[in-house]
Amino acid sequence: MTASEKPSHHHGNLRSALINAGVQLLSEGGLEALTLRKAASVAGVSHAAPAHHFASLTNLRSAIAAAGFDIFDASMKREIKKVSSSNPSAVIRAACRGYIIFAIDNPALFSLMFGGTELIREEPPLGASSSLAYETLTQICLPYSRDAKSLENMRMLVWSLVHGFTSLMLAQQKNFPSADDAIRQFEEMLPDFSKLQNGE
């Protein structure tokens, strides 16, 4: 949509425009700043236009959360790529760094995804994107699993640890630490954790 295009009655790509507007509203004003009408306004359409793409606010929130899971998964994968994949423990720690970085960079989005807001989790947009991140978290635990049950336990252990740490960090401090400080604190807590790996 360049400036040379004359404004059309049809927006063209309103659905993704509303999602982008929602992400922006979240990052600027927190959870409660995300409203259908504001998103419509930012996207440059009337207040009722979103209804044709999202049946309700819950649907828009779910689509935004799905976009959040994509960013989230990308953040973990980016940090994983930075380290040698031959060291399983380093890979897990890298994923955790990506986890924390995402939350610090997108606290309101993180809250929307995990904070208890009603979302439609099963259907395609959100279900697929969250499964992606789920899969990444499973992959990094594979080296530590002997069977299906130990994999599930390890995955839940790692996920619980990093998710709990991140959630509590966001809930406690009004002014979050920098991502570097948060990661430092997490890894300082973690050394004991490495004992339960079968060897690093």
Added chain:
Amino acid sequence: MTASEKPSHHHGNLRSALINAGVQLLSEGGLEALTLRKAASVAGVSHAAPAHHFASLTNLRSAIAAAGFDIFDASMKREIKKVSSSNPSAVIRAACRGYIIFAIDNPALFSLMFGGTELIREEPPLGASSSLAYETLTQICLPYSRDAKSLENMRMLVWSLVHGFTSLMLAQQKNFPSADDAIRQFEEMLPDFSKLQNGE
């Protein structure tokens, strides 16, 4: 407030009545069912009455969250009392059971307390109650701490683990498991965790 008392213009104890009404609304309709006007209605007063006790919805939410932290702390302490206090690891596991039980019994309250809703965390009502629970979590880690730093790491480790597990459980399943099932799943994940205790 018995039925024999004639209704007075003054409610008498509107502040706590609104908090109780809020807890009820949360448990019946989730996060978004908690509104000032509904709480006022449940308490039997006009829509503007709450303003004299809570300057804004955020203040009411904070007071309700404070009440939640009291229940939360009581739930942990109740489980701790059930076990012999001579076994530090058993005490920690008991506290975690209380943590999970509270979340299963009060999912919306849990979301309000930790889910990213804006709250006034420093001031007396919420600040004091959350410090109480914080203190309980610190106490159960004392047997495993050699110094201030190791205590902080252990506390954060335990808290992150149980909080992350609980949050993810509430976020993932629309129909939560029973408290018993959730605790079983948590403790099944935990055995590896016991390795990092200096001895059970």
Added chain:
DNA sequence: CCTCGATCTAGACACTGTCAAGTTAATTGA
């Protein structure tokens, strides 16, 4: 008894999600 302050009511305003009806534009089909 009377005053005064605390408590609550009534009304209003802007904002919200959602619905219904109408308008515009793109696409399809003959």
Added chain:
DNA sequence: TCAATTAACTTGACAGTGTCTAGATCGAGG
């Protein structure tokens, strides 16, 4: 090519929300 159909959007309305202002009522202290 051009009319008809359908998708996309606008306008208007409604109930519900937080919050403000003004006024009414009650309880306690002088």
